[in-house]
Each structure stands twice: as structure tokens, then as C-alpha cells.
Amino acid sequence: MGKVTGFMEFDRISEQNIPPQERLKNYKEFVLHLSDDEAKKQGARCMDCGIPFCTTGCPINNIIPDWNDLIYNQNWEEAIEVLHSTNNFPEFTGRLCPAPCEAACTLNINDDAVGIKSIEHAIIDKAWENNWVKPLIPTHKTNKKIAIVGSGPAGMAAAQQLARVGHAVTVYEKNDRIGGLLRYGIPDFKMEKTHIDRRMKQMEAEGVVFKVNQNIGENVKPDELTNNYDAVILAGGAEHPRDLPVPGRELNGVMFAMNFLPQQNKVVAGDKLQNQILATDKHVVVIGGGDTGSDCVGTSNRHHATSVTQFELMPQPPVKENKEMVWPNWPLKLRTSSSHEEGCERDWSVTTKSFVGENGNVKEIIAARVEWKDGKITEVPNSEFKMKADLVLLAMGFVSPQQKMLDLFGVDKDQRGNVKATTEGKEAYITSKAKVFAAGDIRRGQSLIVWAIREGRQCARAVDEFLMGTSTLPR
Structure with a gap:
């Protein structure tokens, strides 16, 4: 723990942000x-709470x-x-x-959890600045070879763990660059890609070989x-997006978020794209209220959209939860993201009924209000409304991994179309195929980066045990 009385002496300190009017001028982290x-005071607030719910959260x-x-003591x-x-990639x-660790913090009962994420951010940034992050070269080689398909956080975590024990x-x-959806799904203003690049260099020094433009079923x-x-x-990730099959879906300008966001990432990386999809001077409607939708909002604002509106099918959540x-x-x-703070109209309990076009291009969206009745969503009578829409971005989540690769490997799937594999024993x-394993979103479905890292690490141990009979890698 930190200082015994720290939680009574110090308030929660949030990380500072560059003001919206400044950060909207570029795609850099803010x-x-x-x-x-500040980190010392945050560390001091950690209580001797007996059971560290943060760790299980x-x-x-x-x-x-x-x-x-350790941060309270400046070590x-x-x-x-x-x-x-426990974490290969805290950056x-x-x-x-x-x-979720902060939601589980004992101090969060009073609504002022320890700033755990901000401390983690400070630790890893200071470690890179001081050259404390070094390759961990294995002392011996096992002569065992492992192929990992997918270079997102699950694949990278598994690769690093396995390389460090000599495989x-x-x-x-x-894709043409390493990183999966970290590279081509997360906007640069949330995480600049230099963080992936320097981890790659570390992993290459540890013996990992990266191959890009390797598509299963095409050239592999x-x-x-x-x-x-x-x-x-x-x-691989859960990359099959949820569609919206309503009249007008085929119109130009109605597209999946993941056809929109990666293009901007490539431009920031220096690529020259023809016919980039831009929100500039357009009325943008984002359908879906999650993180991907928020990323569309932030990117559209940096394109200087005329307006940005975000629809969510579910009712507006309470501002404050019932902690008990x-x-x-x-x-x-x-939850209000930094992208929402930059400018966005948000609307809840809205269903999209159709899109209206002109000369093949979307120009309008027709929507209606909905409510829950008897456990079902029903349209509110006489609630239909129209809205200008020159660009509609579908960000309603992902239903499963892309099925083609799974079919080519011939692995069994669960009812949701994910690779069927347990995490225990x-x-x-x-998987159902000998010596083929699965980890991350491809196995568990759309989830968080932390879950991908966890599964990558645990899968690495399972593979090590499979190959060597025993393993020193942590679960």
C-alpha cells in the first residue's frame, strides 16, 4: 500500500488534456x-483495504x-x-x-478511486524515457517453431512470452503493418503507433519474426x-461487423466504421490514398454508442465535419450508478469520451428505419424513438423523424471473427461463430485441430485489449506446456 492516511489526505488527480480546440488540429495524443x-500522491491514496478488488477487477x-x-516511494x-x-504492453x-480496476477500487465506493490507469501510464512512459525497457533474450533455444496468425495484442503477447522461453x-x-486493430482501428490521437513500433523492435531483438501481407487462404x-x-x-480479431439491413443501406456514404477509421491511420502513417473517405463539410451520423463510435466522432471532428450526431439503440444510462x-x-x-467533449450530439433510444439518397448518395436518415416493453424493443408511435446525413458510419460492434480463415483451418466453432476452445485444464x-490453438477475440468474441493480452499470455503457457511438457511461464 501507499501512505497509511493517504486516501484521507489527497484527492484523486486526473491526467490533464490538451484543450479540444488545440488537439483537433492534429492526430497526436493529447x-x-x-x-x-502527482503520481506519488495518487500512489499514496492506495488503501490497506485487505482484499485488493482492483487486482481481481x-x-x-x-x-x-x-x-x-513503489511509486509512492518513488521506486x-x-x-x-x-x-x-503481468502486462507485456502497459503503454x-x-x-x-x-x-475496470478503478471501478473495483475500494475508494470507488466514495466515487474517487485511485487513478490506477494514470499511474500505469506514468510508469511505462518513464520506463521508456529512461531506457529501462530492454529485450529479454532467452538463454537457450528449444528448437521448437510456432506460427502466430494475427499481430494484435493477443498475438503480440503470446509471441513475446514464447520467444522469451526460447521458441x-x-x-x-x-495487413501491411504489425499491430492488428491497434494499428488500423485505434485512432492515432488515442494511441500513436510509435508505441507499437518500439515494442516490435524489442520483440525482434528477442527473436520474434514478423511477416506482413500474409493472408490466410490467399498467399498462405x-x-x-x-x-x-x-x-x-x-x-485474429473479431472483425465481422454487425450490419444494419434497412432500406437504403446500399447507398454511397453508408459504410462500416472499419472502412473509415483505418484510412485515416494510413494517412497519418504517411501513405498516399486515393479517394479517402472524409467527413469534411458533411453531416455525419454515427450509429452505435461504443468505443468505435466514439473514435468515428473524434476522427470526423478532425476532418471538420459540419455536424456529428451519434445514435444509440439502448436507453441513456444513468449518470451515476448504484454503488451498493x-x-x-x-x-x-x-460515459462521455474525450471525442464527445470535442463536439457531438448524442441521442439514445433511437432506431434507424431507412436511408434516403440522391443520385446514389445518402442524404437523409429516417429514424424513430423506441422503448422497452415486456423485455422487447418497440417503436414509439408517431415518433419518426428525419435528419440530414451525408456520411453514415455503422459502429454497432462485431459479431464474430471472419469465418473464411476458420473454415480453412477446419476448427470447430461455438454458437456465435468464434473458435471453440476452453481456457482451463x-x-x-x-482447438479441435491438433496443435492449433486460439486466443483473444477470435476465441472469446469482441472484447477489451486487457482480455486479449491475458489470453495471449495464458495461451503462450498452454503452448509451452504442450511442446515441452511443463512451463515456467505465468498464467
């Missing part, structure tokens, strides 16, 4: 990490009280060692994780991997 003194079970205490170098013991989670690991990525056959490697890990009912679990409550993470 969240400023805590100063050493965190999917990767970060040892949060330990590094809070930064040991803090990054403790943080790295990802310290920027992108919604922080020869090759990561296959279908599943048999090539299963025949040439001792184990294969499927670590939900703590220490993740609460349902109204001797069969952990292994």
Missing part, C-alpha cells in the same frame, strides 16, 4: 501523464497495490518490473483500457503452417 509528484491481474506503493524502476510481470493499456516464433499479419495456406510449425496460434448494487463490478453508467486454448 493526454499528458502525471508528474512524479483487472483481467490481467495487475499487482496494483505493489506498484502504487520507479522496480515499479516497471512489477507492472511488466497500450495505460492509454486505451477503460480501467522460434513467427507472426503472420494480413493453413497446411503450410500446420506442416512446418510445431504449434499454430490463431489470434454493482460495486466492485463494472457499472452501467453514462490440459486442453486450455487448444
Whole structure:
């Protein structure tokens, strides 16, 4: 723990942001990490609460009280060692994780949880600044070869863990750069891609080989991997988006969010794109109230859209949850992202009925109000309304992984179309096909980065045990 009386002496300190009018001018990160003194005070607030619910609230079970205490005592170098013991990529989670650990913090009962995520952010940034993040070169080689399909957080975590115990690991990525949806789904203003690039360099020094433009079923056959490697890990994302089959869906300007967001990432990376989809001078409607929808809002504002509106089918959540009912679990409550603060009209309990076009281009959206009755969504009578819409971005989540690759590997699937594999026992993470494993969203469905890292690490241990009979890797 930190200071015994710290939680009574110090208030929660939030990270500072560059003002919206400034940050909208570019695609750079705008969240400023805590100063050493601010981080010390946040660490001091960690209580001797007996049961660290924060640790169980965190999917990767970060040892949060330990590094809070280390930061209170300004022992930064040991803090990054403790943080790295459970989390391969705290620079990802310290920027992108919604922080279920803070929801579970005992201080959150009073609505002022320890700023765990901000401390994590400060620790990893200081570690990179001081050159404390170094390759961990294996002391021996096992002569075992592993192929990992997908270079998102699950694939990267599995690759790093397996390389560090001496296996020869090759990561296959279908896109032209490594990182999966971290690279081409998360806007740069939330996480600049230099964070992925320097982790790649570390992992390459540890022995990981990265191959891009490797598409299963096109230039890579599943048999090539299963025949040439001792184990294969499927670590792709849940990339099959939920569609909206209403009249007018075929109009130009009605598209999936993931046809919109990656283009801007590529432009920021220096690529020259022809016919980039831009929100400039357009009335933009984002359908879907989650993180992807929020990313569309932030990107559209940086394009200088005329207006940005976000629809959500579900009712507006309460501003404040009932702590006695939900703590220490993740609460349902109204969440306003930094992109919303930059400019956006939000509307709840709205269903989209159709799109209206002109010369093949969307110009208007027809929607209506809905309400819940007897456990079902019903349209409110006489509630239909119209709205200008030159660009409609569908951000309603992802229903499953892309099925083609799973069919090519011939693995069994669950009822949702994910790869069927358990997480427990001797069969952990292994699929119905011999020596083929699965981890991350491809197995569990659309989820958080922290869950992907957890599954990648656990799958790495399962593969190591499968190949060697035993493993020193942590679960």
C-alpha cells in the first residue's frame, strides 16, 4: 500500500488534456501523464483495504497495490518490473483500457478511486524515457517453431512470452503493418503507433519474426503452417461487423466504421490514398454508442465535419450508478469520451428505419424513438423523424471473427461463430485441430485489449506446456 492516511489526505488527480480546440488540429495524443509528484500522491491514496478488488477487477491481474506503493516511494524502476510481470504492453493499456480496476477500487465506493490507469501510464512512459525497457533474450533455444496468425495484442503477447522461453516464433499479419486493430482501428490521437513500433523492435531483438501481407487462404495456406510449425496460434480479431439491413443501406456514404477509421491511420502513417473517405463539410451520423463510435466522432471532428450526431439503440444510462448494487463490478453508467467533449450530439433510444439518397448518395436518415416493453424493443408511435446525413458510419460492434480463415483451418466453432476452445485444464486454448490453438477475440468474441493480452499470455503457457511438457511461464 501507499501512505497509511493517504486516501484521507489527497484527492484523486486526473491526467490533464490538451484543450479540444488545440488537439483537433492534429492526430497526436493529447493526454499528458502525471508528474512524479502527482503520481506519488495518487500512489499514496492506495488503501490497506485487505482484499485488493482492483487486482481481481483487472483481467490481467495487475499487482496494483505493489506498484502504487513503489511509486509512492518513488521506486520507479522496480515499479516497471512489477507492472511488466503481468502486462507485456502497459503503454497500450495505460492509454486505451477503460480501467475496470478503478471501478473495483475500494475508494470507488466514495466515487474517487485511485487513478490506477494514470499511474500505469506514468510508469511505462518513464520506463521508456529512461531506457529501462530492454529485450529479454532467452538463454537457450528449444528448437521448437510456432506460427502466430494475427499481430494484435493477443498475438503480440503470446509471441513475446514464447520467444522469451526460447521458441522460434513467427507472426503472420494480413495487413501491411504489425499491430492488428491497434494499428488500423485505434485512432492515432488515442494511441500513436510509435508505441507499437518500439515494442516490435524489442520483440525482434528477442527473436520474434514478423511477416506482413500474409493472408490466410490467399498467399498462405493453413497446411503450410500446420506442416512446418510445431504449434499454430490463431489470434485474429473479431472483425465481422454487425450490419444494419434497412432500406437504403446500399447507398454511397453508408459504410462500416472499419472502412473509415483505418484510412485515416494510413494517412497519418504517411501513405498516399486515393479517394479517402472524409467527413469534411458533411453531416455525419454515427450509429452505435461504443468505443468505435466514439473514435468515428473524434476522427470526423478532425476532418471538420459540419455536424456529428451519434445514435444509440439502448436507453441513456444513468449518470451515476448504484454503488451498493454493482460495486466492485463494472457499472452501467453514462460515459462521455474525450471525442464527445470535442463536439457531438448524442441521442439514445433511437432506431434507424431507412436511408434516403440522391443520385446514389445518402442524404437523409429516417429514424424513430423506441422503448422497452415486456423485455422487447418497440417503436414509439408517431415518433419518426428525419435528419440530414451525408456520411453514415455503422459502429454497432462485431459479431464474430471472419469465418473464411476458420473454415480453412477446419476448427470447430461455438454458437456465435468464434473458435471453440476452453481456457482451463490440459486442453486450455487448444482447438479441435491438433496443435492449433486460439486466443483473444477470435476465441472469446469482441472484447477489451486487457482480455486479449491475458489470453495471449495464458495461451503462450498452454503452448509451452504442450511442446515441452511443463512451463515456467505465468498464467
